[in-house]
Amino acid sequence: MNIIFFGAPGAGKGTQAEIVSQKLNIPTISTGAIIRAAIKAGTDMGKSAQSYIEKGNLVPDEVVIGIIKDRLGEDDCRKGFILDGFPRTIPQAEALDRMGIKIDVVLELFVPDDEIVTRMSGRRVCPKCGATYHTKFNPSTAGENCDKCGDVLSIRKDDAPEVVKSRLVVYHNETEPLKEYYGNKGLVRTVVGQEKLEDTTKLTLEALGI
Ligand code: ADP
Ligand code: ADP
Ligand code: ZN
Numbered sequence: 001m002n003i004i005f006f007g008a009p010g011a012g013k014g015t016q017a018e019i020v021s022q023k024l025n026i027p028t029i030s031t032g033a034i035i036r037a038a039i040k041a042g043t044d045m046g047k048s049a050q051s052y053i054e055k056g057n058l059v060p061d062e063v064v065i066g067i068i069k070d071r072l073g074e075d076d077c078r079k080g081f082i083l084d085g086f087p088r089t090i091p092q093a094e095a096l097d098r099m100g101i102k103i104d105v106v107l108e109l110f111v112p113d114d115e116i117v118t119r120m121s122g123r124r125v126c127p128k129c130g131a132t133y134h135t136k137f138n139p140s141t142a143g144e145n146c147d148k149c150g151d152v153l154s155i156r157k158d159d160a161p162e163v164v165k166s167r168l169v170v171y172h173n174e175t176e177p178l179k180e181y182y183g184n185k186g187l188v189r190t191v192v193g194q195e196k197l198e199d200t201t202k203l204t205l206e207a208l209g210i
Helices: 013-024 030-039 044-055 063-072 088-100 112-121 161-176 178-181 197-208
Strands: 002-006 028-030 081-084 105-110 123-125 132-133 189-191
Touching: 002 013, 002 178, 013 028, 013 081, 013 105, 013 197, 028 030, 028 063, 030 044, 030 063, 044 063, 044 161, 063 088, 063 123, 088 178, 105 178, 105 197, 112 161, 178 189, 189 197
Parallel strands: 002 081, 002 105, 028 081, 105 189
Antiparallel strands: 123 132
């Protein structure tokens, strides 16, 4: 199955994608994670993307389209994949179509803006392995350290409330039109994000029919 996880920043895409990925044994491809890894490694792509990410703006289409083209060409994507955070603009979706990629489901996670802003202040991420936690809703049992690898958890710079607000504006302007784009193809299934992670997971699995 080729799945797109769609929704506002902080709606819970990464969290649910990880669970579905393990269940279906298919990879999750997160453009945000790939870009953050490139920034950390100091590559040319990372350097060119850094200022966009920090301001909460989208990285240019040609950069992310290039990332996705390379990644989808790898062997582990043959039996299916989950896209988390791509496409985020109409030209990105059109590029995916031009690559001949067939999408089976666009799973929308819906969470209202005010809830997102509060929720994002509790997000913690592992700088080493990329695992995501929440201080209240999904805490690491190792406290300030990552359950999976032990590294000290950190707060993403772009999760600061002012940046989250501008990311939401970008989302409504640039990304939300994709709902109609995929809606016209009959591919969108919407799940309303619940306060409890496991409740959202249950609805997500039901919506995907798995
Ligand atoms: P979130 O999961 O909170 O929405 P992501 O990790 O998906 O955050 O993305 C973080 C940032 O990476 C975005 O704000 C944007 O700057 C950049 N980015 C990620 N994916 C894309 C994309 N498909 N197009 C443009 N920019 C992207
Ligand atoms: P996205 O990938 O859409 O940006 P994440 O999966 O990183 O979103 O989730 C954003 C934050 O909200 C994280 O701190 C995560 O632990 C937390 N979270 C995810 N799903 C839920 C939920 N259903 N209820 C409460 N918090 C959640
Ligand atoms: Zn870790």
